[in-house]
Amino acid sequence: MNLLVLVLPLLLCLPQRLHSLTQDGLSLLEARSLLSYPSSSPLSSWNPLDPNPCSWPRVSCSSSSAVPRVTSLDLSNADLSGPFPLPLCNLPSLSSLDLSNNSINSTLPSGIDACLALVSLNLTENLLSGPIPGSLANIPGLRLLDLSYNSLSGGFPDEFARFASLEFFSVVCNFLNGTIPGFLGNITSLRHLQLAYNSFVPSKLPAELGNLTNVEELWLSGCGLFGEIPDSFGNLEELTSLDLSSNRLSGVIPASLARLPSINQIELFNNSLHGGLPVELANLTTLRRLDVSQNQLAGIIPPELCELQLSSLNLMENRFEGTIPENIANSSNLYELKVYNNSLTGTLPNNLGSNSPLRNLDVSFNHFYGEIPPNLCAKGSLEELILISNKFSGVIPPSLGGCKSLIRARLRNNQLSGIIPEGLWGLPHLYLLDLGENQFSGEVPDGIRSAKNLSRLDVSQNMFSGDIPEGIGSLSSLVELFAGTNNFTGQIPGNIVDLGMLSTLDLHDNELSGPIPEGISALSKLNELNLANNRLSGRIPSEIGSLAVLNYLDLSMNSLTEGIPLQLQNLRLNFLNLSYNQLSGDIPEVYANDMYRNSFLGNPGLCRDQTGSCSTTNEGRGGLKYLWLLSLIFVLALVILVVGIAWFYCKYWNFKKSNGGMALSKWRSFHKLGFSELEITESFKEDNVIGSGASGKVYKVELSNGEVVAVKKLWVNQKKNATVPEPGKDSFQVEVEMLGKIRHKNIVRLWCCFHSGDCKMLVYEYMPNGSLGDVLHGRKAGTLDWRMRLKIALDAAEGLSYLHHDCVPPIVHRDVKSNNILLDGEYCAKVADFGLAKIIMAGKGDESMSVVAGSYGYIAPEYAYTLRVNEKSDIYSFGVVILELVTGRSPIDPTFVEKELVKWVRTALDKKGMEQVIDPCLDPAYNDEIRRVLEIGLLCTQTAPVSRPAMRKVVKLLVEAGGGVGNRPRNPKMDGKLAPYMYEGGADDAGLSRRSVHVA
Template structure:
């Protein structure tokens, strides 16, 4: 039978050719479109006649029916396609839906699409189309229902003529840099079906026309982030189908129109960041479905209407930064599922309503900087959903209800600047999630409970200017996450707690104006990031520990204590003139005779001790020399392999290397060569015999049988991942792996040495000022090109999974390379997003969806790189005390929304030119796009590279995440 097979195939060839000749026109059009597009991810590889002659079986293609092979839908969203629009698609006469959103298509919009008779849904959002919107779009599109061109680079006049497309149901043109234009004075009655009008960020000026009230089917109206002026027209109150109104960040003025309470379907109203004035209309809170009302940062005045307590569906109310006065309705919250309340920076008085959490859903209560009086309601202590409570700078008094101290989900409790009294209750041990406890400037008294040491997540404890007394609880030393401890101006007594070396993250310690006694713990000098130390006005004794010389302090005050002895020469400079005042027995240099009187009786003992000290020092030096020689010989034998009973080192080279392994290993004995330490092990700088410099990562091992076995597996994962990844890829912006060495369960990775270390250390260390804006922009482009290579040019693609500033290394010229591939994963696109068993990455850089789905895609890296870009633009760390309770992404978004993009730019770049600052704003917009909460909204890394390269010619548009209904 076998010899007949070739003959059978030859007989089938004419049939196949005949079938190909009779293929439908749509088949040919799709193949031509595929040929015209750049497809780096091979998303359209299956569009191949040799694989299937039925285009209805091709991915992303839907036909009209099983018996009709005409193309009805083409769904090509988010596939990294590039190039100009393939005009061959305009011949698909049965096409009803075309979705090319979130790719990298550029050039002009295709005019030919308007001639497609069946087209109902056209989505070209999130590309780089430029130029004008073709006027043919107004005359064509006989049945078009959805037109989405959002997030492109369209310019020219705003296409008001699109209002003539009478079949439109959704018009989405947001975030395009149109020339400043006004909305049409009269919206025609020919848009009876229009449900979604999304025109945010379109550079619109002028007033909102009252004719907008003729769009009676409108469900979602979004005109936010423009420059609209004048009043909000009352005709909006006639749009009975409205669900969402977004007017935030304009220059609207005047009063809020009446009648909005009659909108029976209204759920979301946001008119924040405008210049609205007058009182809030009383009927507004009577809208039966109103869930979210944002009117913050306006000039609203008068009382909060009493109808607020009758709002049936309200869950999110933000009225902060206005001029509201008067008391809150006493039963506010009783009839609605309130979750978020922010009334900060007003002049609201009276008591806090006890009913705020009646529905048991309140999460955030923010009423700072008002005139609230009375006690905090005990009912709030039963509100176990609370996560943030901020009530500082009011006139609250009385004791804090005991249950509030122990709310289990609370991570921020801020009560500073009131007249609260009583004690901090032991129930605080239940507040396991508490990160910030800010209770300064009150009348609290008693002791701090020992249970406060169980708050393992506590980052900031500020209780200054109170009446606390007693000893500092020893459990304070257990707070290893603590970054700021401020207990000044109380009556604490006793000694500082032992074990303070566990405060490895502490940046500020202020215990001034207390009654502390005893010695200053030398361990304070071992705290690596402490930069503010104030122990003044206490009763501390003893000398000033020399270990304090290790600290790099911007604020240092030990004045008005009872310290004695000679100061270290380091503390003799003028900069410390005020640091030691009020310590009569403390002196610089040799103490005068009067001060030595106390020490004379110890002189003989001191002489004997000196002799003994010298003798012991000589003995120790002798033993150390002997041990060094013995250890050197032992290590030499161990490296020899067989003669020491160990395994020989096996070397695998990926580039030509010229060094002896003994030269390499000898550099690992000196801890002075350590240039970095991570979770996987230490990194050493090694100078070889030929004067080449390399970086060597020595993977960590753990003692003990079980531990060693566990570590061996973990080391193998990291080791094999880096070798498998870096051993096969080559790119100028990926760190080069020279070779690897293995010996049993030990592993060494030898890389090219990067002179300027990691971006994170340089940017956030003392040398951050070296990085001017052009250097930072170049670093972004280099790193983006490295990640783009991993995502788009490797087959299959590689996801790094731990993109952060510490994993971007800089050479002598500040060229950037991506490093540390210990948790990298290869992505098999045929299986969809890969699932992992545990989260990899670093806090502040992890994409939101990754943390709860454990699914990895290239978009996870894009989010992390967006955070790195924000670090370079703002100079801030991804997480840190300076950001409060936010990560960097939320901090930047909040700053941009409140005060504009300039408010978040790195102040160290203040001297840059106007051109550079324009570029910073544009890069900020790209970074926020990368850090979008939804993966579909993030660009590909190839698009990021393109955006960064073109940033000098782009129009500045800062995209603040605000996603409307139907968009």
């Protein structure tokens, strides 16, 4: 009663306090009631007991009137979800509404024109779908409309021609179709028009856009445009940024465009332009940034163009010839020059970098010669110096030794010589130094210890000499060290084992002596160890056998002695070479087979007979012969015993069956269950069949408790042509053993199993969206967008990574394919069907199978030829799945000349380019991500197993390719303005570069 006395006055006052709220406050609360948001959202702090909504977070008001009115709402990044909050249009003075970067997931209502006072409406980066309402054009004062990075579809409403004040309009990265309408040219107030990365029907660039005489920026990338640039664009006198990238435009830049007085940025990236750069470009007196990358442009670079005060010149991946004009070095603004992958020749301008803050220089894959300009870092700004595969000669300029800003230096495959400037070795920010395939000499100084950020060091194929400095052991960030094919002497530094991040150590073809360093087990991430062709002595450290991820070991052509450590059997090696040493004793059993026949050549003390005897005397041979005879008699007796037992068992089993006997039924559960065996068996009806394969049928079973499960009923007598597991175990036994122990979000769950003499069942969690194969190639083909495909690829990769790296011992699936990747209600992918799975036992790098198991089109080539299986076989199969996701095609297609998807993709890339490979259903806005994922698929399907990345690495590559899966492409800033979203990698981006797609 006392509590009621206290609370009652508050309850009576609450309606009065709500009533005291202004009408604007009530409208805000009504809008909030339509949205979902976490407690951390600013909307949680909107207090209805506070009568003044102007004090609420993210709310701005005008104080010019007697009653303050809400004029601006900034609810960006507020974790909101739900429909567009139309009650906000009841705010009569609301001029600015920002709901960007939330999860508004409805269509835009036609009643949005009730927001009559709006000047700025920002809805970028939400989940909006459906058409753009034409009623937006009824908002008289609207100046900014940003609908970019959503899922809007349809075309542009005809009403848009009536916009009277619109200055900024962006629909970048949506699913708009139709064509770009000419009536957009009627919106003469526009200053920024951004239509990039939509699914427009291929069409010509509308000439009417030339009526936008106030426009400063046109961003029309990835809009399906073809034909020539209209002459009417010459009327765009205020244009400062033109981006027509990722289209199919042809012809040349019109002379009228070249005479624009104020244009300072033009991009024609990834088009199909023919011909060269017109000299008329020199009329663009304020041009600062020119990017015509990845076209088919030819001819020379006009000297007149280079007279301009350019800040960035990007001509990479074209067919330019001739030289880089000397006068480009006169620009005081030049910070970026990228011309890689052309046919340019001559020398680089001698004064390059002398007059400007040059940051990025990439001239790789051309025919340049002569010396490196001496003043590239004169302004102290040089970060990237990429000169790969040219014919540069002479020495590295001494000035580069003091270039503390340098981050990447790649001078590989030139004719450079002499001593490296000492300061270059120890630059504080340098993380990649590639000097390979030149003629450098001298010693590597101990001062290299100062390069604390160095991640990759490549000095291979040069003439370096002297000791490898102790300072190498101080480079805690070093991941790859390539120093092969030089003249290094002395011992391998003992502290090299302190490099905990090291994955590759290659010191082959030198004159190194002494033992292999003790403590090498500390290099837990070492993947490749190549010490071949040196003068190393002593024993092979047994610690090498503890390097869990090592798959390449070459210690050949040294003077190593004693026996081969048995611990090496713990490794899963794709390559092993211990030839031409002084080893003795037995070859470990794992390696005593034909696969490694060339791994032990030139070691006369090694025994190859595995009987334990190395005697070469006549007496020894006689004893060996007697021992062999006894062994043969023993084996024959054992075979007779086994055959007799098997015969007796078969007779007994037939007798049991003939007398109506039945094996004791077994019901085994792996989780707490709410159903019985009887309830399952009663649901075996043809109407419930959801799949059928070589091993049996799969039924959908709805249980009395409301749960749904999938039940695989295996055939009693499996089909003769069915792919079978290893002898001794049927697919039922294998799957029970595997899935009964596995717990992972991306591995399908086995609830329980049942078997008797007549029936075998496996009960799984039900996956309502079926298999990836069904969704990609069945009735739902084309329904998966790119982000969903990328998420599915990552889910499946994480499941396989768990099998390969986290299970002890590791598990190889052996039948990875799109039909064995199942999708739940949220399209989360889970790996299924472990009937062919194989445990790789400790001490065995791979195992021999008696038959080729798997599905045609997914089988790794080495597996088909050698019947040997390891994780690399799964990685190849998963690479095929990635190619399916990218292309939308089946792994086997009779329309392919090559029959198999892998071969078709590689051939099509070489002949037709990437556009002919990518599934046309995919949004071209994601072409950058798709290209990178395609490259991952090609890496996984390399012919040589050692070239395929580990599944843990595949997971990392997929995450990096998607910029963090689940996010839409971002809209980066450049020079304070919105810039095109495009791939910025240079020619030197190893592994996942644009170039590698075309040469894979």
